[in-house]
Amino acid sequence: MTFSLVARSADGRRHGVVVASRFLAAGALVPAAEAEVGALATQAHVNLAYRPQGLTLLRTGVAAADVVAGLVAADPDRDHRQLGVVATSGAGATWTGPSCHPWAGGQAGDGWAAQGNILAGPQVIDAMRDAWLGGVALPFPDRLVAALHAGDRAGGDRRGRQSAGLLVVERGGGYDSSDVLVDLRVDDHPDPVTELGRLLAVHTLLFGRPDPATLLDLTGAVAAEVGALLATLGHPVDPARPEEALFSWAGLENLEERLVPGRIDPIVLDHLRRAAPHVPGPRPATDPLTADN
Template sequence: MTFSLVARSPDGRLHGVVVASKFLSVGAVVPAAEAEVGALATQANANLAYRPQGLTLLRTGVAAADAVAGLVTADPGREHRQLGVVAATGPGASWTGPACHPWAGGQAGDGWAAQGNILTGPEVVDALRDAWLGGSALPFAERMIAALRAGDEAGGDRRGRQSAALLVVQRGGGYGGGSDVLVDLRVDDHPDPVTELGRLLAVHTLLFSRPDPATLLDLTGAVADEVAALLTALGHPVADDGPEAALVSWAGVENLEERLVPGRIDPVVLTHLRGVAPHVPAPRSGS
């Protein structure tokens, strides 16, 4: 009922699962991941106990193939299960029980495993694999979405489309650094869930990605003057000592607080500020 990819970033800091299905809220069933430990997808006649059990095995340092073997060997329903696993290191592993509805199968390589059942054919898993391997220039989460999109475009679930989900974990990568959940997005019921999942990831990236230090602008001079004028136009009064306090206030309203850096401004934040503020003439330099 599902096609999925489980993967690890080349540096081992990110693990994730991306999945789509003609099934309500597939993200509530299939994915599980733990930072710097591994990730897994349980599907077909999904065994949700695989999620905590699999992560426990991976936490002890077992390889992905051994985790798969341990889970399915102990499961009397294994012939109806499908499972993909990646560990902290090494190749991924995939299991497809012989009783899964056709077409069903999976492939795995270094740091990834792709699998699916009730698919239009093996070309879906081939497309997942090829897009993942060919997408190394993309950020990790975008690379996973690109692979899912390729599988969807290759035919996907032969019953149609309904839901999709993306889960990515990184140590301290969650909101405010208070969790390891970097991305957790779900499209529970939608006519084009993979496209909608991509849209949600773009919004998530805007709001919650940490800024690139190399692009930050000093909040001084003409930049500070422009930011002050824009914030004032939006009803956020600027103090005599500069616009930083007003910027923090505005960014909290806009949910951009993860992009704030004291004394500086992220160009992404400045672009958004310019886009939402009433037209303000650019400050003149000189007298």
Template sequence: MTFSLVARSDDGRLHGVVVASRFLAAGALVPAAEAEVGALATQAHVNLAYRAQGLALLRTGVAATDVVAGLVAADGERDRRQLGVVGGTGAGGTWTGPRCRPWAGGQAGDGWAAQGNILAGRHVIDAVRDGWLGGSPLPFADRLVAALRAGDEAGGDRRGRQSAGLLVVERGAGYGGTGDVLVDLRVDDHPDPVAELGRLLAVHTLLFGRPDPTTLLDLTGAVAAEVAALLTALGYSVDPAAPEDALVSWAGLENLEERLAPGRIDPIVLDRLRGATPHVPAPRPGSDAIPTT
């Protein structure tokens, strides 16, 4: 019913799972991951116990291939299961039971495992593999979705499309630095779920992505003046020389608080602020002009 990819980032800091299926809310059942421990996908005749059991084994240092072997050996329904596991180091592991509906199979390599059942053919997993291996320049979550998209475009689930999901974990990278879940997105019922998952990831990155320190602008001079004018036009009471308090208030309402930086402004936030107040003219080109992205 499903094809998926479990993977680890090249630096070992991120783990994730991406999945698509002609099955309602596959993202609610298939993925599990723990920061700096590993990730797994349970599918076909899903065994939800694999998630906690597999992560517990990975936590103790058991290799991904041995986790797969241990889980399926203890499962009387293993012939109907499909499983992919990746750990903190080493190769991924994958299992396809002989009673999984065709086409069914998987592949694994250093830091990844791809698997699927009821697929258009083995070329779907080839496409997921190639999408993953060829996507290294992309950010980790985007790389996962690109690999899933490659499988979807190769035919994916031979019954059609319905749902997709993405789970990415990294130590301390969750909202406000208070957790490890970096991305947790689901498309539960949609005619084009992989494309919708990509759209949601783009929105997630816009709202919750951390600012690039090399692009931040000092909230002084012409930048502060423009920000103050924009916020004033939106009805905020602003100190023209120090608009940061009003900026924080506005950004919180726009769900952009993760992009705030004390004494500076993310160009992405500035562009969003400009878009919210289109009637305020941009500064004229010149030595004090404020850059746009």
């Protein structure tokens, strides 16, 4: 009923699972991941016990293939299960029980494993594999979703579409320094993979960390424009505390993760411009090499 990919980033700092299915809220059941430990997906006839048991084995340094072997060996219903696992190093591993509904199967390689059942055919897994391997230039969460898109375009679940989910972990990489970098679900939607991609874009806007190379000094023309924009939105700037209005507005917009004292993220500035587009006058470039700093 499901196709999924479990993977590790090239630097080993991130682990993630992406999944889609013609099944309600697959993202609530399939994925499990722990920062600096590994990730796994349990599907077909889901065994929720695989999640804590698998992470416990990974935490003790057991290789992905041995985690799969140990979990299915102890499971009397293993013939109906499907499982994918990645550890902190080495190849991923996948299992497809012989009683899973066709088409069912999986593939694995260094730091990844893709699997699916009730699929349109083996081309779904091939497409996910190729997209994953070819997506090295993408940010890790986007790379996972791109692989899921490829599987969906190749036919995905042969019964249709309903849900999708994405879970990515990194030590201290998430909101308020949590280990959950991304945790998004589309539980019931006619095009869940596309909707998951939209949610990831919103997540990146709100919770992405600013790129130090692109930050603009909050002085000169940049400061003047920011002050004018904030004033039109009901946040006049106090010259004695010039950042207070910006931080107040950004907090209401859920952009606090992108705030840097004395500087402004061009993404925050663009969002501010869209919120108050009627402010007249020239606007400084948001290219840090050409901005009036």
